[in-house]
Amino acid sequence: MLRVGAHTSIAGGAYNAVDEQVDYGGNCGQIFSHSPQVWQDPNIEDDEAAKFRDRSAEHDVGPWVIHSSYLVNLCTPKDDLREKSVDSMQKEVDAAAKLDIDYVNVHLGAHTGAGVDGGLDNAASALDELDVPEGVTVLVESDAGSGTKLGGDFEHLATVQERTGLDIEFCLDTAHAFAAGYDLSTPEGVEETFAEFDAVVGLEDLACVHLNDSKHACGTNKDEHAHIGEGEIGKAGMRAFLNHDAVADVPLVLETPTENGKSFDWNIDRVRELRE
Numbered sequence: 001m002l003r004v005g006a007h008t009s010i011a012g013g014a015y016n017a018v019d020e021q022v023d024y025g026g027n028c029g030q031i032f033s034h035s036p037q038v039w040q041d042p043n044i045e046d047d048e049a050a051k052f053r054d055r056s057a058e059h060d061v062g063p064w065v066i067h068s069s070y071l072v073n074l075c076t077p078k079d080d081l082r083e084k085s086v087d088s089m090q091k092e093v094d095a096a097a098k099l100d101i102d103y104v105n106v107h108l109g110a111h112t113g114a115g116v117d118g119g120l121d122n123a124a125s126a127l128d129e130l131d132v133p134e135g136v137t138v139l140v141e142s143d144a145g146s147g148t149k150l151g152g153d154f155e156h157l158a159t160v161q162e163r164t165g166l167d168i169e170f171c172l173d174t175a176h177a178f179a180a181g182y183d184l185s186t187p188e189g190v191e192e193t194f195a196e197f198d199a200v201v202g203l204e205d206l207a208c209v210h211l212n213d214s215k216h217a218c219g220t221n222k223d224e225h226a227h228i229g230e231g232e233i234g235k236a237g238m239r240a241f242l243n244h245d246a247v248a249d250v251p252l253v254l255e256t257p258t259e260n261g262k263s264f265d266w267n268i269d270r271v272r273e274l275r276e
């Protein structure tokens with residue numbers, strides 16, 4: 001069964017994200033547990049969490065993903081930032097357990113001078129510090145690879161997985177992978193990208209896809225999302241991606257923009273139309 005949904009808001013109560021999802025026509029989704037632009041702890045009351053779980057079950061919406069704060073930087077060589085990042089991630093995985101959410105999604109972050117190898121080492125050991133509750137899995141997301149950010153290259157994902165003792169899985173963001181140089185705009189490019197992901201990381205550990213088109217060309221390292229089929233990946237690339245066996249059972253979460261009169265409902269319809 002196709003699982004497709006959007007990143008929805010918990011403003012006014014976590015359960016509102018479920019209602020919003022249902023309004024868009026989605027049946028899985030992603031949330032922030034708090035504002036992602038600041039260091040803040042998730043503050044979800046027990047009854048609110050219970051309502052979130054009940055409504056998700058009632059409407060058959062899931063799996064859900066918590067997207068961690070944008071400030072988290074697992075690769076950092078700076079002790080204070082590392083400590084805040086680990087602390088923030090610990091609170092996210094605890095919030096996920098409370099909400100009965102399967103996944104917490106995180107970017108590796110930027111090595112800011114530690115070098116690729118040092119940065120990947122830092123990320124692996126930071127992940128080792130987490131005490132992840134049963135039923136919750138940390139997903140490392142592929143990155144667009146700007147500046148010293150790691151995770152643009154599938155090798156980075158595989159290296160962190162090798163070096164950490166934590167059982168991590170992965171989220172492939174189509175806009176990020178495309179910006180990082182994996183050409184998803186043609187059926188051949190899609191085939192090659194999945195073959196490379198499988199060879200380097202392993203498709204069995206692909207737990208989630210952030211399905212976004214890209215406003216910028218392949219290999220530009222620029223991360224700006226576009227409506228599905230309307231960006232540089234385009235309709236042919238998206239159709240090939242959506243119908244590939246590799247994602248037959250992988251939940252697809254949209255982080256598409258709301259602009260030009262199109263919102264998540266339009267993009268979810270577009271996905272259903274392109275999936276054969």
Ligand SMILES: [Zn+2]
Nearest residue numbers: 141173210255
């Ligand atoms: Zn993403």
